[in-house]
Amino acid sequence: MRQPIQISSEFIEENTNFLELINELRKVFNSNSITVPQRHHHDFPNPKTGKDSTLLLMPAWNAGKEAGVKIVTVNPGNDTFGLPSIQGSYLYLDAITGTLKAIMEAKSLTAKRTAAASALASSYLSKKNATSMLMIGTGTLSVNLIKAHASVRPIEQVFVWGRNLKKTEEISQTLSKEKYEVKAIASIDEKISEVDIISCATLSENPLIFGEKLVSGQHVDLVGAYKPNMREADNEAILKTSVFLDTYGGGLKESGDIAVPLKEGILKESDIKADLFGLCGETHIGRTDDMEITLFKSVGHALEDLAAATYYYSKFQK
The missing domain is CATH 3.40.50.720 (NAD(P)-binding Rossmann-like Domain)
Structure with missing residues (x-):
């Protein structure tokens, strides 16, 4: 079985052209091809920091092409540990076979797509x-x-x-x-x-x-x-x-x-x-x-x- 590729934050940082990414978002927001269920949003206590953490599960698929789910935690108290508040991974799938094509670092991907959406x-x-x-x-x-x-x-x-x-x-x-x-x-x-x-x-x-x-x-x-x-x-x-x-x-x-x-x-x-x-x-x-x-x-x-x-x-x- 072919192993999924790993796409790091360094690759994402070095290979982002915001105009290109914004254009990709513009195309998908003008398309009805992608299905997006309501995301899962779960808060849970974090006794170490005294601030609630949040678990987000965000699936989407383009039938017959690609699918994916982002798994993210938002931890407002992470500055205590010298860590970013957002942690997570994106699982990128083949929508036909269900095989895992890539695992991507979600923090950089989220930052880039969020900024691109605002610019859009x-x-x-x-x-x-x-x-x-x-x-x-x-x-x-x-x-x-x-x-x-x-x-x-x-x-x-x-x-x-x-x-x-x-x-x-x-x-x-x-x-x-x-x-x-x-x-x-x-x-x-x-x-x-x-x-x-x-x-x-x-x-x-x-x-x-x-x-x-x-x-x-x-x-x-x-x-x-x-x-x-x-x-x-x-x-x-x-x-x-x-x-x-x-x-x-x-x-x-x-x-x-x-x-x-x-x-x-x-x-x-x-x-x-x-x-x-x-x-x-x-x-x-x-x-x-x-x-x-x-x-x-x-x-x-x-x-x-x-x-x-x-x-x-x-x-x-x-």
């Missing part, structure tokens, strides 16, 4: 001439989100804020050779009302983005806060923006940024403009004018994982 949304929702960006958060996603957004918009300046100033400065150093300037800032308020794109990827339980600070023409990209008790934006931000989701299935209930306003009656499901299926299928045009404030909430989708896994498997086979 931005290609419909941010102003075409957006030149500035605020990145809130300093985790694995931050560098990827900056690179992905810069691949679809002419970004010239990026400001980075995080609770750990050292990590913020490390991101600036990591991106020092890019075509855009990256600067660490001491507070969100310094730049939030001045930039064209605001991207937020944190595990915050309390809002970091406040509607009173948002100004006409901005695009808000919410990527973190993956649980109903987490928030990255307050109710005023939701009221002030045109809201879009990656998918209705997960976006309506998995994150507090949408679930709480829905529960409180601040937001109605009918108020949500579209998801990525609607945007990529062109049933909604996205941004309507340069004054509109748009907001995209991402919780992740197994379709994105399968598309990314197929992308990296094809690269590995060349």
Whole structure:
């Protein structure tokens, strides 16, 4: 029996072209060929850290072609052990025989596909001439989100804020050779009302983005806060923006940024403009004018994982 190939995080890091990956996601969101069941989402206590861990199982298949399942744990207390909060693997399968074709490192794959999905949304929702960006958060996603957004918009300046100033400065150093300037800032308020794109990827339980600070023409990209008790934006931000989701299935209930306003009656499901299926299928045009404030909430989708896994498997086979 042929052994599955191993695709490492190093391979994924070295073989990502965000424009290519974004285009792959655009194609699958405009296709009805991939089946995605509701993902399994299980929280369990972690007595060592005092913070609950989460087990995610995310299957998807393209009948007669490929299939896969991502197995991920999210452990907010992993900084105690000097480890990233996200751990996991992606099992890539032949959908005809069921054989395991590849095992991929899921942390890098998740970061790349998540950033690509945000940039895909931005290609419909941010102003075409957006030149500035605020990145809130300093985790694995931050560098990827900056690179992905810069691949679809002419970004010239990026400001980075995080609770750990050292990590913020490390991101600036990591991106020092890019075509855009990256600067660490001491507070969100310094730049939030001045930039064209605001991207937020944190595990915050309390809002970091406040509607009173948002100004006409901005695009808000919410990527973190993956649980109903987490928030990255307050109710005023939701009221002030045109809201879009990656998918209705997960976006309506998995994150507090949408679930709480829905529960409180601040937001109605009918108020949500579209998801990525609607945007990529062109049933909604996205941004309507340069004054509109748009907001995209991402919780992740197994379709994105399968598309990314197929992308990296094809690269590995060349």
